[in-house]
Amino acid sequence: MSTIASAIPSAPRAPRRTLPGFGPTLGFTIFYLSAIVLIPLAGVFFRASGLGFDGLWSVLSGPRVLNALSLSFGAAFIAALINAVFGSLVAWVFVRYEFPGKRLLDAVIDLPFALPTAVAGIALTALYAPNGWIGELLTPLGIKVAYTRIGIVVALTFIGLPFVVRTVEPVLREVERDLEEAAATLGAMRWHTVTQVILPAVLPALVTGFALSFARGVGEYGSVIFIAGNFPNVTEIAPLLITIKLDEFDYRGATAIAAAMLVISFALLLIINLLQAWSRARGATK
Amino acid sequence: MNITIRDVHKHYGSFHALRGIDLDIASGELLALLGPSGSGKTTLLRAIAGLEPLAQGRILFGDTDATGLSVQQRQVGFVFQQYALFKHMTVADNIAFGLRVRSRKLRPSEAAIKQRVEELLALVQLTELGGRYPAQLSGGQKQRVALARALAIEPRVLLLDEPFGALDAKVRKDLRRWLRKLHRETGYTTIFVTHDQEEALELADRVVVMNRGQIEQVGTTDEVYDFPKTPFVFDFLGTPNVLPGTVRDGRVYVDGSSLPLDQTSQHPAGRVDIYTRPGDFRVVDAGVPGIDAEVFELQRTGQRLRLTARVTSGDLLEIELPHPEPEQKLWSVGESIRLRPANFSVFPQGATRTDSAPDPLADESIPGSGVSHTVAEHRARARN
Numbered sequence: 001m002s003t004i005a006s007a008i009p010s011a012p013r014a015p016r017r018t019l020p021g022f023g024p025t026l027g028f029t030i031f032y033l034s035a036i037v038l039i040p041l042a043g044v045f046f047r048a049s050g051l052g053f054d055g056l057w058s059v060l061s062g063p064r065v066l067n068a069l070s071l072s073f074g075a076a077f078i079a080a081l082i083n084a085v086f087g088s089l090v091a092w093v094f095v096r097y098e099f100p101g102k103r104l105l106d107a108v109i110d111l112p113f114a115l116p117t118a119v120a121g122i123a124l125t126a127l128y129a130p131n132g133w134i135g136e137l138l139t140p141l142g143i144k145v146a147y148t149r150i151g152i153v154v155a156l157t158f159i160g161l162p163f164v165v166r167t168v169e170p171v172l173r174e175v176e177r178d179l180e181e182a183a184a185t186l187g188a189m190r191w192h193t194v195t196q197v198i199l200p201a202v203l204p205a206l207v208t209g210f211a212l213s214f215a216r217g218v219g220e221y222g223s224v225i226f227i228a229g230n231f232p233n234v235t236e237i238a239p240l241l242i243t244i245k246l247d248e249f250d251y252r253g254a255t256a257i258a259a260a261m262l263v264i265s266f267a268l269l270l271i272i273n274l275l276q277a278w279s280r281a282r283g284a285t286k
Numbered sequence: 287m288n289i290t291i292r293d294v295h296k297h298y299g300s301f302h303a304l305r306g307i308d309l310d311i312a313s314g315e316l317l318a319l320l321g322p323s324g325s326g327k328t329t330l331l332r333a334i335a336g337l338e339p340l341a342q343g344r345i346l347f348g349d350t351d352a353t354g355l356s357v358q359q360r361q362v363g364f365v366f367q368q369y370a371l372f373k374h375m376t377v378a379d380n381i382a383f384g385l386r387v388r389s390r391k392l393r394p395s396e397a398a399i400k401q402r403v404e405e406l407l408a409l410v411q412l413t414e415l416g417g418r419y420p421a422q423l424s425g426g427q428k429q430r431v432a433l434a435r436a437l438a439i440e441p442r443v444l445l446l447d448e449p450f451g452a453l454d455a456k457v458r459k460d461l462r463r464w465l466r467k468l469h470r471e472t473g474y475t476t477i478f479v480t481h482d483q484e485e486a487l488e489l490a491d492r493v494v495v496m497n498r499g500q501i502e503q504v505g506t507t508d509e510v511y512d513f514p515k516t517p518f519v520f521d522f523l524g525t526p527n528v529l530p531g532t533v534r535d536g537r538v539y540v541d542g543s544s545l546p547l548d549q550t551s552q553h554p555a556g557r558v559d560i561y562t563r564p565g566d567f568r569v570v571d572a573g574v575p576g577i578d579a580e581v582f583e584l585q586r587t588g589q590r591l592r593l594t595a596r597v598t599s600g601d602l603l604e605i606e607l608p609h610p611e612p613e614q615k616l617w618s619v620g621e622s623i624r625l626r627p628a629n630f631s632v633f634p635q636g637a638t639r640t641d642s643a644p645d646p647l648a649d650e651s652i653p654g655s656g657v658s659h660t661v662a663e664h665r666a667r668a669r670n
Binding site for chain 2: 176178179181182183184185186187188189192196197200201203
């Protein structure tokens with residue numbers, strides 16, 4: 001065996017990769033990401049680090065900052081959950097049914113993407129204010145939306161809806177009819193089919209949509225500040241607080257909050273990504 | 287369970303997919319629905335499963351009328367062409383699905399489900415693969431998982447839609463043999479859809495040949511092959527040679543010679559088309575009744591000798607002769623020979639042979655149609 005092997009001249013070194021261009025493209029990717037994302041973000045941390053640990057802590061442990069942060073993340077989370085449920089429903093209707101005006105409605109879904117967020121905020125405020133069309137109906141019931149936390153959730157739901165619809169829709173379209181029919185022939189009622197066959201198939205996409213909607217909600221500023229009322233400690237979101245600090249020339253305070261938001265967002269998105277990788281692995285992607 | 291189908295109709299918009307299907311399926315039978323695409327065979331299978339609501343007609347499982355039953359209530363095992371396995375579930379969970387979704391009253395205990403899954407995995411010879419996901423399986427393995435999943439619910443009937451369509455030739459052959467064995471062992475009434483005549487003839491007890499939403503012929507594999515009732519069946523089960531002729535006084539006159547007709551069965555009178563299969567011809571000596579022809583082309587492939595002969599009218603016949611003896615003298619091109627069809631069928635001239643209706647679903651070629659078309663074209667030319 002060994003004699004035969006040694007008799008064969010050693011082959012010239014094979015090229016390391018079958019797909020050429022790895023080096024230049026990776027180089028460009030890193031350069032590009034650095035210029036657009038990493039360096040600006042690093043700047044935030046650099047500025048914040050100037051405060052030192054104690055300085056950071058004193059800014060972040062203030063009740064107003066804590067309230068603003070928990071409001072921003074909490075409201076974004078609730079809004080993303082609402083979108084996950086109803087966005088899936090909307091996607092389902094678009095994929096499965098034909099109805100007049102479908103194309104028009106389909107375009108409407110994307111409007112929150114395109115609309116200047118301030119316009120959305122003003123429109124929602126006008127609707128939900130105590131004397132607005134919807135607010136008028138809710139006030140007698142004792143429900144206040146505008147200038148409350150509910151209002152913030154409403155605005156974030158509006159902004160985040162297309163993220164869920166547009167990520168779930170194509171995946172749902174891929175779920176073969178066969179699967180539902182197979183479940184039915186095996187005796188599964190509709191509820192079982194939806195929860196055990198269809199939902200697991202679209203779950204990774206749903207998680208992505210949820211993450212996008214959530215991330216958008218955390219950073220949202222324009223639409224929220226009109227409807228929120230911006231009462232410190234009650235309806236003041238973190239991005240607004242950063243703007244306020246900047247207006248007061250408290251750059252260090254602003255960067256401290258920004259850095260905190262970055263860290264929390266990054267941690268949450270990382271968790272969501274891991275969740276997704278896990279659900280993908282279970283689904284054993286083709 | 288025996289199945290009775292009566293006067294079943296199905297429309298898709300203006301397309302009449304099933305036109306009055308009547309069929310009796312015996313308990314424990316292995317039945318093939320054979321036909322070209324668009325013939326309605328899959329629609330019929332889906333109608334039996336309850337996946338297609340019917341415009342008209344009744345379907346009975348045993349003595350119970352199943353027409354109004356939902357898919358879930360019918361308790362049929364359906365194996366889809368693309369298997370339709372649940373990708374996010376393991377093989378074992380896929381198989382257990384039909385048991386786990388049962389209402390609490392009817393659901394077996396988790397231990398019983400586990401045991402049943404083990405039995406089924408053994409039955410389909412996948413014992414080691416219960417923990418795998420469908421994406422980690424080969425096509426043939428997926429097919430067997432789909433089958434095990436369908437069997438798990440103890441179906442009243444097993445329905446298979448093009449069960450071997452997506453597999454390569456070797457796997458297909460093995461799986462076919464295996465399915466035949468499985469059917470013998472389990473005894474489920476089984477109906478499968480195929481467009482492959484070889485598959486139907488090899489696997490089934492009985493074959494239902496369908497064309498344009500209607501049943502052309504039902505019979506055992508031998509019956510439909512040896513005694514095709516319609517030109518379509520003859521054409522679909524093989525590659526026929528068609529010669530024009532005339533029936534008179536119990537003989538059929540073709541191309542200047544005449545052949546006796548089988549007196550025990552009825553034959554049309556007047557102008558007819560004579561259908562023969564390539565393997566039905568023998569080369570005979572002059573003096574024996576037969577058709578005079580001239581060797582047009584000769585090709586030997588291993589065991590078989592393929593001969594194209596031109597009869598005096600100009601028509602070409604595709605003939606397959608058995609393995610020639612080593613010392614046997616082969617004919618040369620242009621040589622005159624006399625051919626005698628050992629078997630042939632006679633149909634009134636102009637009877638529809640192939641499905642030539644415009645068919646939006648026809649995207650695959652019909653097996654066996656290639657040669658017959660060429661023959662038909664030659665004939666057309668000869669007549670002009």
